[in-house]
Amino acid sequence: MVQSPTEFFKTLPPKQCVDCGDIIDEQAESYLNQCDHCLSKAEE
Ligand SMILES: [Zn+2]
Helix, strand or coil: CCCCHHHHHCCCCCCECCCCCCECCCCCCCCCCCCHHHHHHHCC
C-alpha cells in the first residue's frame, strides 16, 4: 500500500449503508446513512 497524506484520511472507519451494508463513498453526504443506490430507491 502506498503511504501518502491522503491515505491518512482513508484509515478512518468507513461508513456503511444501513440498508444494504455497502460502504458509502466518502463523497456522499456525510449526514446520510444510506448509499446513493438506496437513497434513490427511498425517494420513490
Ligand atoms: Zn445501500
